Amino acid sequence: MTALHEAPAALRAPEEKPVKKSRFRRDRSLLIMVIPAVVLLIVFNYVPMFGTATAFQRYSIYAGFWHSPWTGLETFRQLFADPLFWSALGNTLMLSLVQLVFYFPVPIALAMLLHSIMSSKIRTIVQSVVYLPHFFSWVLAVTIFQQMLGGAGALNQFLRSNGLATWDIMTNPDTFKLLVTSQVIWKEAGWGIIVFLAALAAIDTQLYEAAAADGAGRWRRMWHITLPGIRGVIVLMLVLRLGNVLTVGFEQMLIQRGAVGRDAAEVLDTYAYFYGVVNANFSLGAAASLFKGVLSLLFLLAANKIAHLLGEDGLYRQ
């Protein structure tokens, strides 16, 4: 050990701070390693960030960014005058709300249930199975739903063969929000339990023992120890969710938009896609995305503020 500390200056020792220039020389291979990732991010993330300026232009793909005419807030006036935009915004918020109510508690409940299972064998089996759908694409997930619940799917085959009325869930705009939410539950709830399982495992078992000694039954222990124990993680997940209220399953909506119609399935992202890319109104699409980005950031900051008021860290410390 001591021999290591007498080692030459080439070794990195956090306590001594060499001058900037020599640190640069010492770490240049580390910096070279970082270059590919940074270049890719600059080209495909930062350049598009500045490309958002197309929202303030009448962008023409032939003229390109540098030669398209600037129009100020004209695109936004156009955007806000479009009733379809407001219906997309409404759909987005409603879908987020439905998912918040029906999806959000599922991974928490599932994690608590799984945590209470004694047999590690059963726990491992259930975990491997419920994680699996997370790794399927939305195309695959929707295809599977289609085959199960669609007009020609397994459910309706069963109903028909038993002489019951059929029920096409996949194309019904009225129940689309619940369908979408159940798809999200099928695909992501299992994966979502990981973080809660870890939080549950981190709770001090002595707390349970002490509570039991004080006469608290299993439900009281759940209420007074388990839930407060994972409160921080729950609040963190809520903050992240609120920061994403304007992002609801883009691919999922896009894939099913044809089956249920625009009125039910249009969300902000699909609106931007159809106006921007499909109809080649790039400026309007970029404006819709920019509006969404700014609003999302405000939601995130607000949610974090609320987390702080609740005495939690949220995304970052106060």
Added chain:
Amino acid sequence: MTVAVPVRDPRRPSWEEPPTAAGQAGKGVVLFIVLAVVLIPLWMVVLTSLSTQSAVNQAGGMVLVPDGITFAAYKQIFTNQLVMHSLLVSLGITIVGTLISMVVTILCAYGLSRHGSYAHRPILLVLVVTMFFSGGLIPTFLVVSALGGYDSYWSMILPTAVSVFNILVVRAFFSATSQELIDAAAIDGAGDWRTLWSVVLPTSRAVTAVVALFYAVGYWNTFFNALLFLPDNQKWPLQMVIYTYTLQGNAMPGSGQNTTGQYFGTQEITPLAIQMAVVTLTLIPILIVYPFVQRHFTKGVLLGAIKG
């Protein structure tokens, strides 16, 4: 078997009440339903792809109970140009993309993982910002198109090659490599490249496996980028083929299906079986790799989420 006194489970702490029968049964039922909801659809997809015409007809669609197994649907899709080509495209994108992503991610993660290295904080900031802000769909589309990505395979790979989340996961793991080990390597004359290759990487197999799986699954599932950038079905990956020919119900070229969905090839198999065979084909790689990586999930994911 008379159930009188529940046997005390040695894993159960002594202060905890013995489980009630109703509670146990309730948990069992819920877990059974959860497993069934995930597994039955998958079972039906795979089984339908393996079923004969008569079995599919008898079931009236998706098959739940096997009645004779046939690989006819697979024979059919393996002779289908479009499906075979899209399978190769998907495999190619996945393999090349994962390699690129892993090299970039591992290098970047190591470059930022050493204590007190030059400028690692500002660079981290540059990375993390992209997790919260993005240019959005349209500007990204315009940039990729302007760089010649339209109708080109690289647009499936480069725009999504770096995941900052994955870099943070790997970086957290690399930072935890014991400093003594790295110092020892330095004394032996190893530079940063050597240390990464011979010391840090071999001790981080778990996290690299998980992250490689995340990337591979991402590339394998690439759908929207293909929709955006690949206009021509000659270049489509499998996901686009499923979307167009299964979900939207278009007739697959060379499937022996005409436009009304009527099948006029060999009477052994149905279009449904063929569609489910293609779906199964996209499931198989995930099902093969998944068990090997699965046990590392919790460690990998949590490191990124909490320490990152």
